[in-house]
Amino acid sequence: MNRPAAANRTLVGLAGLALLAAGGYALAAHYGHLSWVDTGAPLVPGPAAPPTWVFLAVIAGAALLALLCLRWLFAQPFRMPKSVGWQVGGDDRTGRTVLRSGTAAAPVAADIEGYPGVRNAQAWLSGGPDTPQLHLLVTAAPAADVAELRRRILGHAVTRLRAALEVEIIPVTLELRFADEQRALQ
Known part of the structure; x- marks a missing residue:
């Protein structure tokens, strides 16, 4: 909640x-x-305006x-989807594994938070297990290199997620915010 x-x-x-x-x-x-x-x-009291x-x-x-x-x-429009359960392989006879999309997205946020210049990262996955969509909200330092940060997110974090989920393509939406340096210093 x-x-x-x-x-x-x-x-x-x-x-x-x-x-x-x-x-x-x-x-x-x-x-x-x-x-x-x-x-x-x-x-109002009195006759004068x-x-x-x-x-x-x-x-x-x-x-x-x-x-x-x-x-x-x-x-307000930037809303993230709720975490959903994905059935990963198996059926009712052999057993099945249910993976929450939030559980799969958490390591992506942890990876991104480790990048230089990143203050905070949040990640959500929507869609089904065969067609996931990644939504990212990243707060970076004002001096962060945006092009390098984007390249690293797509080349490292998203690549690792694609390998973990065993999918070829993951569409990514990225909202990049910059931290207020004055608040960070206080």
Whole structure:
């Protein structure tokens, strides 16, 4: 169970519900459906309108919040498949071996984490045992040589996985992220 992802979805869902409730309350108040709200009363005390900078600050804050929400939204599509069980040879009469795809992918991540300049690596396998697909999420140091890292991943880690699974081709998707040096130094 991925607890940070579950907490993230829960908090985002609760924030969405709170915003929906606030919007529904504002609409109900605007159209006079709430008996305790005086629709003719000013929103702010006093007869004068707020200074122009207040409106600009509210607009800038709303735009910044919208951009942050869009950034979060665009970060969501990179989802990894769940680990599945693969039957490796045999049948019910002679016995069979079940290999979890996560178990087969773990050594790939361990290999990649040993490469120079790599801070963290995660690997997932999807598809069937005859047509696996490898998904990689690699966090590297900012000074890492991307071309060399890619060459080493494809030439070493993927080659070893192909040999272990006894398949000719494994399609690979690679997301490469760079570590924040300031966070690493703290």
